[in-house]
Amino acid sequence: MAPKIKDVARQAGVSVTTVSRVLNGERYVKDDLKERVQRAIAELGYTPSHIARSLVLKKTNLIGVIVPDITSSFYSTILSTIEKTASLNDYNLMLCNIIEDNDKELKYLQVFKQMRVDGIIIMHEKLSDEIRELIMSLDIPLLFSSVKPADQPFVSVIIDDYAASYDATRYLIGLGHKRIGFLGGDMSDVTSGQNRYIGYTDALAESGIPVAIDYIRFGDYKTQSGYNLMKEILNCDTRPTAVFAVSDDMAVGAMNCIHDHGLKVPEDLSVIGFDGSQLTEQVRPQLSSMEQPILEMGKVTIEKLLDMISGNEGAPVNDVILKHKLVVRDSCKAYQEHV
Amino acid sequence: MAPKIKDVARQAGVSVTTVSRVLNGERYVKDDLKERVQRAIAELGYTPSHIARSLVLKKTNLIGVIVPDITSSFYSTILSTIEKTASLNDYNLMLCNIIEDNDKELKYLQVFKQMRVDGIIIMHEKLSDEIRELIMSLDIPLLFSSVKPADQPFVSVIIDDYAASYDATRYLIGLGHKRIGFLGGDMSDVTSGQNRYIGYTDALAESGIPVAIDYIRFGDYKTQSGYNLMKEILNCDTRPTAVFAVSDDMAVGAMNCIHDHGLKVPEDLSVIGFDGSQLTEQVRPQLSSMEQPILEMGKVTIEKLLDMISGNEGAPVNDVILKHKLVVRDSCKAYQEHV
DNA sequence: TTGAAAGCGCTAACAA
DNA sequence: TTGTTAGCGCTTTCAA
Secondary structure (H helix, E strand, O other): OOOOHHHHHHHHOOOHHHHHHHHOOOOOOOHHHHHHHHHHHHHHOOOOOHHHHHHHHOOOOEEEEEEOOOOOHHHHHHHHHHHHHHHHOOOEEEEEEOOOOHHHHHHHHHHHHHHOOOEEEEOOOOOOHHHHHHHHOOOOOEEEEOOOOOOOOOEEEEEOHHHHHHHHHHHHHHOOOOOEEEEEOOOOOHHHHHHHHHHHHHHHHHOOOOOOHHHEEEOOOOHHHHHHHHHHHHOOOOOOOEEEEOOHHHHHHHHHHHHHOOOOOOOOOEEEEEEOOOHHHHOOOOOEEEEOOHHHHHHHHHHHHHHHHOOOOOOOOOOEEEOOEEEOOOOOOOOOOOO | OOOOHHHHHHHHOOOHHHHHHHHOOOOOOOHHHHHHHHHHHHHHOOOOOHHHHHHHHOOOOEEEEEEOOOOOHHHHHHHHHHHHHHHHOOOEEEEEEOOOOHHHHHHHHHHHHHHOOOEEEEOOOOOOHHHHHHHHHHOOOEEEEOOOOOOOOOEEEEEOHHHHHHHHHHHHHHOOOOOEEEEEOOOOOHHHHHHHHHHHHHHHHHOOOOOOHHHEEEOOOOHHHHHHHHHHHHOOOOOOOEEEEOOHHHHHHHHHHHHHOOOOOOOOOEEEEEEOOOHHHHOOOOOEEEEOOHHHHHHHHHHHHHHHHOOOOOOOOOOEEEOOEEEOOOOOOOOOOOO
């Protein structure tokens, strides 16, 4: 049985209060007592129970994080920043990976409630009614990161997905492309589904380019999905000269599909991705991408959450909008009519 | 303030004991009382405090996991399986990402101790003396996954890295290659550094192929490292005809470097990786790899740990060795003298 | 079948 | 400056 504060007190010949005091670095402890306590702690190999402490302090230093898929390079990167910043502030992460599994998410949220976590970060936006209700009733500081569920009074740390998508499309148009394919996400996602789609269509419309249904497909942000959708698009009579995918994973899937069809990126087809995950530099040609400031996003997310937890004035009342950035690599090329 | 068991008891007009009983599904509660309690729980939106429960039960259902880098496709995949299996068994994960940061690891281990986690999983093997000592004194079930620290009385879930590396090298030799480069890991890692290196050299030696220092480099398992090392190797007078990298990330870095030098995989140079991460299928040509059974490894890890926690007879006393498997894709090709 | 009360390991009034 | 003691919210003897 691990030694408890009482054991330390006995060993040091003081009261538990005194031990508690030196543990918590309070003043009002004479040096010699403090030393005796510290020696006792060392001798016993005592470590205070965070559990007991949490119970009385009503503070767990735990943050629950719900991620759609840690296997994705985007989420694992943002998660690693979150972890880093949390750890720096003495908070610990409880990891929940939900793979489109509403029941699992609900269960985890309940666990978070039971655990009395100090804060919650959610990185997906498809909230079931049950989950939304639970969340609303939770009374635990909560932040959405990289997504924004529709019509909810929650705060998000996010980019302007519409503008980012608009800008990405404009980039391709600026390169002279007119037949621009679109590999979209889930249209029931507002942030990464609808907004990115509308950004794309608006940019086209503004340049007087008709939206061609044949060039538009929707998937699940993953590589395989990008591959499959691209395959369908390549079967069109006149294939597009450029493709915009709303995730880097999808873009890579598309590039692979193009490659497997004996075509070349960017000579035959330009491809641009979205996110700015490390995959962009791991593939050849390197993938141009409309990048989210992933590292900053993770950092800001946790910082804002901590502000909410401690009731700082820094606590956000509105969404925090971070800047997107086009990073040009090797996967796009100006379109020339007759090559 | 969240309602507590006492509130429920009052609302239902019973004692806290009775509430506790229905909470824990005990028998010896008459139906009508049970119903009253359940109604009270619903009305109050009561959720039992896991903290308080942990304190008396001395069980937190928490598992601490130490990962070197969740950003790596290998670790994020194994982590996602661990999370899945843990969740299925009502255990929650505390995530610790240590990036070659001994202090952070030590701190986390201490947090694990304070938190009274029920079990610990560690996925790296470079233990500092301080950490080793702490671990030994911990008295918490602990398992290493995918690595095995040298000379320690700890149990690992692991493949036979020596044999896997040997087999990978033999595969290249079987393809007719004689000048075989090696992109190794950290030689202070026994599992993935030394064992994989020795597997390589032994395979060469057995076929009478001299070990050529020029073709051998050591890095840190990451893409960038693979790229840089490959660059050095390509500068040799006669470059190798095949390269074996001890991680898929490194192999992809090597492929990229080869590509950037205007050479082709596998026509000019065969490349084989190690791990079986999803990157293998995201790159072109698809990467042949000596694969670890990542999914199974995660699953077995958590299952064995749970056995240790509950003192089952299934609890492992020795390392659990899983089978490696060569998966041939498109990055290797038989060597022909004059092409 | 139910309830009173002790105790899990700690902190924080309060008193000394 | 130090110690006594009453909780924190729950489970679990023990007795009724």
